[in-house]
């Protein structure tokens with residue numbers, strides 16, 4: 001077992017940390033308040049190679065390993081979970097599944113556009129009445145010559161309104177449940193494809209979230225990703241990538257809370273002493289640090305398995321479940337340590353607290369992660 005980062009991983013950490021501190025952090029709060037997606041920062045990250053971290057160089061990626069991928073998510077998440085969300089979706093929910101499941105022609109067509117930041121992608125699985133149970137989706141794809149005709153609606157899709165490419169899941173055999181789903185590449189501009197932004201979110205306000213509408217949208221058969229009726233496998237394989245990256249992002253966010261609080265409790269004086277001198281305050285700081293470090297180790301363990309190409313669904317779910325709940329506890333304490341000031345938009349912990357709330361909800365709620373972990377432990381599945 002080796003707990004050290006390699007020279008390359010340390011260099012990546014240094015580069016992305018500097019970029020996060022100098023370019024992302026100064027505008028994160030303003031972007032949140034204005035619900036503004038910073039396309040310029042997205043493009044700068046791409047120029048540094050960070051919009052294709054784990055994708056091989058032949059497809060325009062940086063060719064780094066999965067621990068490096070986690071480090072990038074962590075460092076962006078340390079200052080801005082909204083932008084980290086865009087990173088997660090672009091790399092883990094769009095590029096990595098393309099790399100794993102698409103054919104050579106599709107990889108060559110899409111990956112360089114995505115890794116270079118020229119195109120933004122999104123992952124369209126959730127529907128208004130199919131969230132935790134995606135196999136119950138009703139979006140349909142009906143064969144018509146060399147095309148499939150897609151009809152349906154997707155909701156809560158990160159990047160929907162700014163995406164050039166959507167990976168959309170649809171029923172190609174509506175009687176076959178999860179065995180009748182197929183993944184399609186749908187490009188903006190295809191007739192019958194449109195999006196609408198969703199507003200007034202509790203957190204992640206600088207991240208675009210929207211709905212996708214498919215109205216007799218004709219998609220060429222060549223745009224099927226993976227095999228016909230095998231899309232559910234693609235969707236779940238994708239979530240193994242996505243859950244990993246969000247977990248790393250929330251470790252970063254927890255670290256961000258700790259960093260902010262360390263500074264605050266060493267400045268704020270009550271009862272004639274620094275807050276940080278009180279034992280109850282140190283207890284809170286200690287709990288935050290222990291929880292954050294435990295989360296980081298769970299993420300890196302899953303990353304280690306990914307690097308070795310070993311099964312990691314269980315370990316990724318454990319990391320996702322723990323980090324989701326952990327960052328909520330940490331952000332809660334961060335607000336607590338700031339007293340009334342933590343309740344104000346003037347202080348970053350307020351944004352971190354609101355942003356943290358999403359994580360127990362998306363990419364499989366905490367209950368869904370518990371059911372996955374429980375099934376591994378007991379050998380009994382709550383759902384297929």
Ligand SMILES: Cc1cc2nc3c(=O)[nH]c(=O)nc-3n(C[C@H](O)[C@H](O)[C@H](O)COP(=O)(O)OP(=O)(O)OC[C@H]3O[C@@H](n4cnc5c(N)ncnc54)[C@H](O)[C@@H]3O)c2cc1C
Pocket residue numbers: 089122123124125126128130131132133155156157158159201204209358361362363364365366367368382
């Ligand atoms: C900001 C944001 C971004 C998102 N981005 C994307 C995206 O990019 N792409 C995408 O496809 N989706 C995305 N989603 C959707 C997200 O993945 C879903 O919201 C999530 O899967 C939960 O589905 P639901 O909201 O329909 O809740 P439901 O499935 O209706 O769940 C409601 C509650 O019931 C619980 N529950 C459900 N089933 C069970 C069960 N069997 N046992 C115990 N409890 C259960 C859940 O845990 C939850 O607490 C996003 C959502 C948000 C809010």
